[in-house]
Amino acid sequence: MDREISVKSVWFQDENIFIQTRSGEERSQPLKWFPKLFNASLAERQKFELSPFGIHWPDLDEDLSFEGFYTYSKL
Numbered sequence: 001m002d003r004e005i006s007v008k009s010v011w012f013q014d015e016n017i018f019i020q021t022r023s024g025e026e027r028s029q030p031l032k033w034f035p036k037l038f039n040a041s042l043a044e045r046q047k048f049e050l051s052p053f054g055i056h057w058p059d060l061d062e063d064l065s066f067e068g069f070y071t072y073s074k075l
Helices: none
Strands: 005-015 017-019 028-032 055-059 062-065
Touching: none
Parallel strands: none
Antiparallel strands: 005 017, 017 028, 055 062
């Protein structure tokens, strides 16, 4: 799935991170899968940058790919 996913918004709710694509599709993942994000303050979580392929938190040195929202599953 090496395609660009056009993400419209990113938000946090109930210990999950959500993305919404421009086509309206929503995906989420539990923050507990990502300790840096899980332990970050709300202000730190909200300071991110979007690229065509993912989300980057410069202050946390953390990156999530949009593709991961479609393919990643922790067993």
